[in-house]
Amino acid sequence: MTSATNLPPRQNLRRGRKTILFLTMILALMAVAATLHLLTPPPATTATDLKQQTFAALAKIRQEKKAEIVARCTEIQQTALAIQHDPEMRRCFKGLHGNPEASSLVYAVDQRFATTYNDFYDILFVDSTGYVFHSVKKEQDYRTNLFTGNANPELASALKRPGEEHFVEFNYYPPSEEAAAFFTVSLQEGGRHQGWFILQLASNSINAILSDHNTLGRTGEVYLVNRQRLMLSDSRFLEDSTILRQKVDTKAVKEALQKKSGEDIIRDYRGVRVFSSYEKFATLGVTWVIIAEIDEDEVITEYYKQHKTYFQKQFVRYLTERPPASAGATAAAAAQPRQRVDMNEFAKSDQGKELTTRGVASCTAVAISYPGRFAYLAHISPTDEIYLDNPLTKFFLQGQYHNFLAHLLGKIEHFEITPHQRRDLRVAIIAVHDASFAKAVDAALAHDIELANITFIYNPGASSADITLGGAGDRLDVTWHEEQGSMYENGLGRDNLGMILKKIIHYPT
Numbered sequence: 001m002t003s004a005t006n007l008p009p010r011q012n013l014r015r016g017r018k019t020i021l022f023l024t025m026i027l028a029l030m031a032v033a034a035t036l037h038l039l040t041p042p043p044a045t046t047a048t049d050l051k052q053q054t055f056a057a058l059a060k061i062r063q064e065k066k067a068e069i070v071a072r073c074t075e076i077q078q079t080a081l082a083i084q085h086d087p088e089m090r091r092c093f094k095g096l097h098g099n100p101e102a103s104s105l106v107y108a109v110d111q112r113f114a115t116t117y118n119d120f121y122d123i124l125f126v127d128s129t130g131y132v133f134h135s136v137k138k139e140q141d142y143r144t145n146l147f148t149g150n151a152n153p154e155l156a157s158a159l160k161r162p163g164e165e166h167f168v169e170f171n172y173y174p175p176s177e178e179a180a181a182f183f184t185v186s187l188q189e190g191g192r193h194q195g196w197f198i199l200q201l202a203s204n205s206i207n208a209i210l211s212d213h214n215t216l217g218r219t220g221e222v223y224l225v226n227r228q229r230l231m232l233s234d235s236r237f238l239e240d241s242t243i244l245r246q247k248v249d250t251k252a253v254k255e256a257l258q259k260k261s262g263e264d265i266i267r268d269y270r271g272v273r274v275f276s277s278y279e280k281f282a283t284l285g286v287t288w289v290i291i292a293e294i295d296e297d298e299v300i301t302e303y304y305k306q307h308k309t310y311f312q313k314q315f316v317r318y319l320t321e322r323p324p325a326s327a328g329a330t331a332a333a334a335a336q337p338r339q340r341v342d343m344n345e346f347a348k349s350d351q352g353k354e355l356t357t358r359g360v361a362s363c364t365a366v367a368i369s370y371p372g373r374f375a376y377l378a379h380i381s382p383t384d385e386i387y388l389d390n391p392l393t394k395f396f397l398q399g400q401y402h403n404f405l406a407h408l409l410g411k412i413e414h415f416e417i418t419p420h421q422r423r424d425l426r427v428a429i430i431a432v433h434d435a436s437f438a439k440a441v442d443a444a445l446a447h448d449i450e451l452a453n454i455t456f457i458y459n460p461g462a463s464s465a466d467i468t469l470g471g472a473g474d475r476l477d478v479t480w481h482e483e484q485g486s487m488y489e490n491g492l493g494r495d496n497l498g499m500i501l502k503k504i505i506h507y508p509t
Helices: 009-039 047-085 087-098 103-116 154-159 202-210 251-259 296-307 309-320 389-397 406-414 418-423 435-447 497-504
Strands: 123-125 131-133 165-173 179-189 192-202 220-223 259-268 275-285 287-297 338-342 345-348 352-360 364-370 374-380 424-432 454-458 463-471 476-482 485-490
Touching: 009 374, 047 087, 047 165, 047 192, 047 202, 047 220, 047 259, 047 275, 047 287, 087 103, 087 123, 087 131, 087 179, 087 192, 087 296, 087 364, 131 309, 154 165, 154 179, 154 463, 179 338, 192 202, 202 220, 251 259, 251 275, 251 287, 275 296, 287 296, 296 309, 296 497, 309 435, 309 454, 352 374, 364 406, 374 406, 374 463, 424 435, 424 463, 435 454, 454 497
Parallel strands: 338 352, 424 454
Antiparallel strands: 123 131, 123 192, 165 179, 179 192, 220 287, 259 275, 275 287, 345 374, 352 463, 364 374, 364 424, 463 476, 476 485
């Protein structure tokens, strides 16, 4: 291969002109981008508009999910009621009542169940005395009496009420060891009551509709609650099933049961502030509450993303006008052994050791912690991705820069926490400049960390900083070195970016 230095003079000149042209174009594009950046107008959306837009979106999702649930319940009910006019199932009921072991009839029921009644978990054949003489699943309710047993008092009560069919709401059903609802369909023959078809409905028939979170962002969910204020669907955030296990005694449920529908910012069943849109509705003769919610932190973060350029400047201005509050000339003496972190290094607290790094000047320190569990401290140099907005710099570095923060966040995300624990992860960016601020925040947001979990600990009046991070992420000591001396700050006392954004847009808290 011929190197550039061995090219003929004319070719060398031609290559030089192309390089100059390329660099000129890049500089021109940068100038345009910088001009647009300066001309970026403030967001027109007010805090009131933001709330109204969020509630409108939640109401639309809630109504769509409710319509799906009602349509699904109607479809299932029609299938259940059709069984009393199904000649094949009537024939099997009559034949198995006299001969429960007739294999040809058992096979016929199984076939019919698989092709026509597969919306249901089980079908019980029950005679007029309450005796279960056939069951597709043959669980513990098979060959028992529903009137004298204690498996489901509500079901027994429904069988005793007049009427050809009833719906028995979801309750825990011991024979199946899960929540179940039932359609009871009376069987008449020659004007005489012969017994009942009882079609058992599993909760997944409804839960499947609500477990689709594709249009609900990172934290949105829609769930059902019964009159006893118990969840009828699974939570998006809790690992174990919440059906009939999770009590939801929130303002949304109370108001829905009292006045049918509404919207508000409340504390949800997790204790998290959410936008909540709720409604009471009736289907299958029972009353349920449907609730659509999304974390307030996500709403604020998404608003920031829509107006990122504007808010980046506002954040820096806000923090510049509010210097750190001094807590003394020096930090308190270390209570634990310390582990030192040098430039272009990160470390995880080992066995409760404190992490410390010194001389953060043109560099940036990032503290990442899961309070009570672990803490990481990184010291990132100016050749990192969080500094490099300029494409020319990347071009001349020829890939020798790195993406330190994204790598560390990815490591934590894959090996330290579950997706549901991400909301408890805390990121603190510490610097005496704002050169790395915007892209460091972008890196955190790219890993679905909300603004409320990010803090920018900033002191443009300092020449450098020394940082000590408690081993459990419960303390963050920053010593700023200024011309007049050193000043100590507890970094955990700073407002997070979510709080600052709320103050900027006069968002009522």
